[in-house]
Amino acid sequence: MRGVVLHAPGDVRVDHREDPTIIEPTDALLHVSATCVCGSDLWPYRGIETVDGPSPMGHEYVGVVEAVGDEVTTISPGQFVVGSFFASDNCCANCRAGYQSACRHRVPMGSLGTQAEWVRVPLADGTLVPTPRVPPDDLVPSLLAASDVLGTGWFGALAAHAGPGRTVVVVGDGAVGLLAVLAARQLGAERIVAMSRHEPRQRLATEFGATDIVTERGDEGVARIRELTDGLGAHSVVEAVGTQESMMQAIRSTRPGGHVGYVGVAHGVTLPGEELFYSHVHLHGGPAPVRRFLPQLIDLILDRVIDPGRVFDLTLPLDEAAEGYRAMDERRAIKALLVP
Amino acid sequence: MRGVVLHAPGDVRVDHREDPTIIEPTDALLHVSATCVCGSDLWPYRGIETVDGPSPMGHEYVGVVEAVGDEVTTISPGQFVVGSFFASDNCCANCRAGYQSACRHRVPMGSLGTQAEWVRVPLADGTLVPTPRVPPDDLVPSLLAASDVLGTGWFGALAAHAGPGRTVVVVGDGAVGLLAVLAARQLGAERIVAMSRHEPRQRLATEFGATDIVTERGDEGVARIRELTDGLGAHSVVEAVGTQESMMQAIRSTRPGGHVGYVGVAHGVTLPGEELFYSHVHLHGGPAPVRRFLPQLIDLILDRVIDPGRVFDLTLPLDEAAEGYRAMDERRAIKALLVP
Numbered sequence: 278m279r280g281v282v283l284h285a286p287g288d289v290r291v292d293h294r295e296d297p298t299i300i301e302p303t304d305a306l307l308h309v310s311a312t313c314v315c316g317s318d319l320w321p322y323r324g325i326e327t328v329d330g331p332s333p334m335g336h337e338y339v340g341v342v343e344a345v346g347d348e349v350t351t352i353s354p355g356q357f358v359v360g361s362f363f364a365s366d367n368c369c370a371n372c373r374a375g376y377q378s379a380c381r382h383r384v385p386m387g388s389l390g391t392q393a394e395w396v397r398v399p400l401a402d403g404t405l406v407p408t409p410r411v412p413p414d415d416l417v418p419s420l421l422a423a424s425d426v427l428g429t430g431w432f433g434a435l436a437a438h439a440g441p442g443r444t445v446v447v448v449g450d451g452a453v454g455l456l457a458v459l460a461a462r463q464l465g466a467e468r469i470v471a472m473s474r475h476e477p478r479q480r481l482a483t484e485f486g487a488t489d490i491v492t493e494r495g496d497e498g499v500a501r502i503r504e505l506t507d508g509l510g511a512h513s514v515v516e517a518v519g520t521q522e523s524m525m526q527a528i529r530s531t532r533p534g535g536h537v538g539y540v541g542v543a544h545g546v547t548l549p550g551e552e553l554f555y556s557h558v559h560l561h562g563g564p565a566p567v568r569r570f571l572p573q574l575i576d577l578i579l580d581r582v583i584d585p586g587r588v589f590d591l592t593l594p595l596d597e598a599a600e601g602y603r604a605m606d607e608r609r610a611i612k613a614l615l616v617p
Numbered sequence: 618m619r620g621v622v623l624h625a626p627g628d629v630r631v632d633h634r635e636d637p638t639i640i641e642p643t644d645a646l647l648h649v650s651a652t653c654v655c656g657s658d659l660w661p662y663r664g665i666e667t668v669d670g671p672s673p674m675g676h677e678y679v680g681v682v683e684a685v686g687d688e689v690t691t692i693s694p695g696q697f698v699v700g701s702f703f704a705s706d707n708c709c710a711n712c713r714a715g716y717q718s719a720c721r722h723r724v725p726m727g728s729l730g731t732q733a734e735w736v737r738v739p740l741a742d743g744t745l746v747p748t749p750r751v752p753p754d755d756l757v758p759s760l761l762a763a764s765d766v767l768g769t770g771w772f773g774a775l776a777a778h779a780g781p782g783r784t785v786v787v788v789g790d791g792a793v794g795l796l797a798v799l800a801a802r803q804l805g806a807e808r809i810v811a812m813s814r815h816e817p818r819q820r821l822a823t824e825f826g827a828t829d830i831v832t833e834r835g836d837e838g839v840a841r842i843r844e845l846t847d848g849l850g851a852h853s854v855v856e857a858v859g860t861q862e863s864m865m866q867a868i869r870s871t872r873p874g875g876h877v878g879y880v881g882v883a884h885g886v887t888l889p890g891e892e893l894f895y896s897h898v899h900l901h902g903g904p905a906p907v908r909r910f911l912p913q914l915i916d917l918i919l920d921r922v923i924d925p926g927r928v929f930d931l932t933l934p935l936d937e938a939a940e941g942y943r944a945m946d947e948r949r950a951i952k953a954l955l956v957p
Contacts, residue, residue: 379873533719546890
């Protein structure tokens with residue numbers, strides 16, 4: 278089959294890869310309907326994360342089940358399914374606590390590479406959520422967004438305790454940040470501040486529910502948030518970047534007793550204990566347990582209450598994946614959808 | 618008046634200090650009934666925190682009101698009162714949110730020095746909680762504990778979401794850690810693990826409600842907690858030390874989705890962002906908003922439901938304060954009560 282492989286920083290190619298098959302009796306084999314490039318794929322693409330030899334890429338996917346292993350009971354061939362970027366059994370203690378991304382048997386889908394025509398999904402019963410019927414084409418991008426960026430933004434907003442009466446700040450205007458804005462709106466936040474200096478992203482943030490746009494960053498961004506909140510800081514801040522600057526900006530923008538939800542994959546971040554201690558903020562985050570939210574998010578999409586697929590402002594055939602990476606790296610595109 | 622003054626690391630003396638008076642119309646002047654030495658007083662005593670010239674010491678106190686300023690309306694001379702280590706107005710946005718230790722007008726009582734015969738308490742209406750009548754002498758130590766260590770342990774347990782069905786681990790066997798055990802018991806925790814290798818403290822922890830004692834520390838301590846929790850880690854961990862080792866031990870002892878409540882005053886702590894990200898823990902803590910809990914804690918003490926004053930295993934006249942510092946520094950005493 279054809280699949281995206283990263284050979285070296287900046288060098289992604291669509292190569293011939295071996296066709297996946299059912300290996301474990303709990304596997305499903307999917308024909309990928311749509312996949313995409315993630316902001317986190319840019320870390321190795323930019324050489325900030327090192328990879329060991331050619332690596333299959335991609336962890337987001339929706340598709341149609343082709344075959345299942347002997348022990349799979351709830352998923353069957355022909356179903357259209359959505360899964361998260363971690364395969365999870367959905368029944369261990371961590372899964373039952375709602376942390377499927379910390380499943381004791383989790384498998385990172387990135388290690389299997391979903392930017393491809395076919396993909397093997399481990400722990401199919403726990404991982405995959407079928408839609409009631411094969412959805413119309415125009416809903417596929419939104420369902421694909423649910424596979425990671427929507428669920429991640431949703432987790433960020435929940436971890437930040439976004440809700441009625443609260444001012445929510447979102448640091449980061451990538452797909453996750455924009456969808457954290459959408460999540461905060463769905464969760465009933467009173468005021469939603471998107472931090473962005475990029476006009477098309479500002480516009481989408483506003484359409485997703487942002488009430489304010491702040492263009493300043495770092496200390497100036499913090500000062501602007503304090504101005505907007507009577508000097509107190511926001512109740513809820515979603516961090517959706519993963520750098521030292523963005524984490525500190527998030528913590529410093531939060532009032533005492535407020536909540537920081539951080540979902541940007543941390544790279545080179547060290548938090549100063551003393552400052553954190555005296556900040557009185559709550560911190561929670563990590564790789565989002567997207568599986569927890571999938572049933573609810575799929576319903577909201579199928580009912581056309583939310584339209585998270587709008588983060589895809591570039592659609593390419595899988596063979597042009599390299600252009601998708603380039604466009605996102607250069608911030609010409611928010612997020613690139615790839616059609617195998 | 619006589620009052621404790623730190624002149625240099627290891628050198629505390631009872632000096633003649635100027636008698637305090639009402640300065641602001643919102644002040645109260647207290648005759649101190651009892652005060653004590655805090656674990657956090659040991660940081661400057663040990664030279665880990667530097668002080669600039671001779672510094673009055675102490676921030677814990679109970680006493681009888683001698684006089685109040687013209688604007689004080691709820692506190693009156695003759696009342697026995699308990700206050701926290703931050704004076705707070707109890708009406709600003711941070712106070713109303715329950716973070717009186719982040720009051721916008723807070724005054725650290727340590728800057729005024731409560732290890733003395735008299736003390737001026739700013740923002741008396743917001744800061745002080747009177748008891749219904751002058752309490753019997755045997756309850757004074759417990760009421761004094763409410764001024765800081767009980768309220769701090771209580772906040773740690775709440776921040777760690779101690780409660781029914783949960784396994785709570787307490788890192789640190791000082792007065793705060795021991796009272797976090799007591800708090801976890803009051804909050805209904807199912808299992809309470811005290812980490813201590815010091816027999817008298819183990820015994821008090823058990824009497825306060827600990828169900829398990831773990832003597833290992835660091836990585837071995839983490840491994841032991843994982844053994845006790847089916848490999849998952851605890852639901853709730855209270856950090857009551859403030860060092861790098863204890864913070865990492867607390868984070869690593871917590872299961873995904875679990876809660877770390879950290880109340881040990883952080884010294885030289887830096888948290889690795891990547892590890893924190895993948896840990897999936899909740900972090901909350903800081904200087905405890907003791908004022909939030911005072912009415913409830915005072916009731917529990919006056920009703921003799923809890924006996925937190927048992928952390929005082931050394932009582933000295935104020936004039937012998939230096940011996941109190943030495944005994945705590947050498948871990949011969951858990952906590953020293955000083956009688957002016």
